[in-house]
Amino acid sequence: MSTAVDRPVAGEDWVFGYRGCEFLCSVTTTGPNAFWPHVLYRGGLQGTEQVALPPDSDAYGSPQEAHRHAEQQAIRWVHDRSGDGQGRF
Structure with missing residues (x-):
């Protein structure tokens, strides 16, 4: 899991790694209380x-x-692609 202490804010990208996979994540906003996660x-x-x-x-x-x-x-x-279809954390 990510070990970053400071969490990115909306508009900042961060790299997240899990079980050898790498993801580029971001959060965008469309208003004061509307935040959308994006994962690549x-x-x-x-x-x-x-x-x-x-x-x-x-x-x-x-x-x-x-x-x-x-x-x-x-x-x-x-998890869905590595044999654990339960998506357990």
């Missing part, structure tokens, strides 16, 4: 090309919540 898989699984993970249908109320969800989405994505 960059590499780590053999035979899997770079791909943007599906966007969320709902915004989150804070950048911290959207940040946390971006990393959780990346973790679930790895």
Whole structure:
């Protein structure tokens, strides 16, 4: 998991690594209480090309919540492709 102490704010990208996979994550905003996580898989699984993970249908109320969800989405994505379809954390 990410070891960064300072969490990025909306508009800043950060790299998140999990089980040998690398993701580029970001949070964008469309208003004072509407924050959207974005996750791009960059590499780590053999035979899997770079791909943007599906966007969320709902915004989150804070950048911290959207940040946390971006990393959780990346973790679930790895689990779904590595034999643990349960998406456990």
